[in-house]
Amino acid sequence: MTARICVARIGAAHGLRGEVRLWTFTEDPMSVTRYGPLSTKDGARQLEVARARAAKDHLVATLTGVTTREEAERLNGVELYVAREKLPATDEGEFYHADLIGLAAVDAAGTRLGTVAAIHNFGAGDIIEIAPPQGATLMLPFTDAVVPTVDIAGGRVVIEMPGEIEGEEPDSV
Incomplete structure (x- = not known):
């Protein structure tokens, strides 16, 4: 299809x-x-x-x-x-959210975190949903800090997990 x-x-x-x-x-x-x-x-x-x-x-x-x-x-x-x-072609570095669905989500070291399941927007900005091999999905802000690299040709997106982003303190409980 x-x-x-x-x-x-x-x-x-x-x-x-x-x-x-x-x-x-x-x-x-x-x-x-x-x-x-x-x-x-x-x-x-x-x-x-x-x-x-x-x-x-x-x-x-x-x-x-x-x-x-x-x-x-x-x-x-x-x-x-x-x-x-039917949609216009994208320029270098641009993509449609639908192009990301199914791409591998990896961390900066290349370790596989899961697969991009969806991109959501509930009104406060885009959210990327990552489906890991096991367990609950991850919902992360789709920002340049959290998703610094989108490599459609390579079939992956790089995810910087919150708390691992330089200068950011992890949330404490």
């Missing part, structure tokens, strides 16, 4: 004619109107952004085939995906 990247999430209905609030995860929020049909996570449904306009921190969008408030309400929370190859 082709790699897909989440480019937007549908929010609450807006108005009575099927418009929705749309939160985009793209550098240019309006680019979601140029990708053609977007699919749901399971690929079962395709939706196309017919029109969109900027609002305070999101877009207000009309989706093809969604004409009533009730239809729009049923889409609240749905994530929209696009095939990776």
Whole structure:
């Protein structure tokens, strides 16, 4: 299956004619109107952004085939995906978060810590989730200090564990 990247999430209905609030995860929020049909996570449904306009921190969008408030309400929370190859190429040193999923996570000495399971953002910045071979996953801030090296070609990210970062004191209990 082709790699897909989440480019937007549908929010609450807006108005009575099927418009929705749309939160985009793209550098240019309006680019979601140029990708053609977007699919749901399971690929079962395709939706196309017919029109969109900027609002305070999101877009207000009309989706093809969604004409009533009730239809729009049923889409609240749905994530929209696009095939990776439809997105612009990245520059040197840039990457899409989806490119990191599955890469090996190693420490500065090269010891394997696990695999990158996900990149999250709960509102205060990106979090990298590392799945170790055994035990609970690690959730770490995705900052240059914690993740100083991303080597997609080499299939790895280097993780500096908190407390090992130069000048940082470990949390005491």
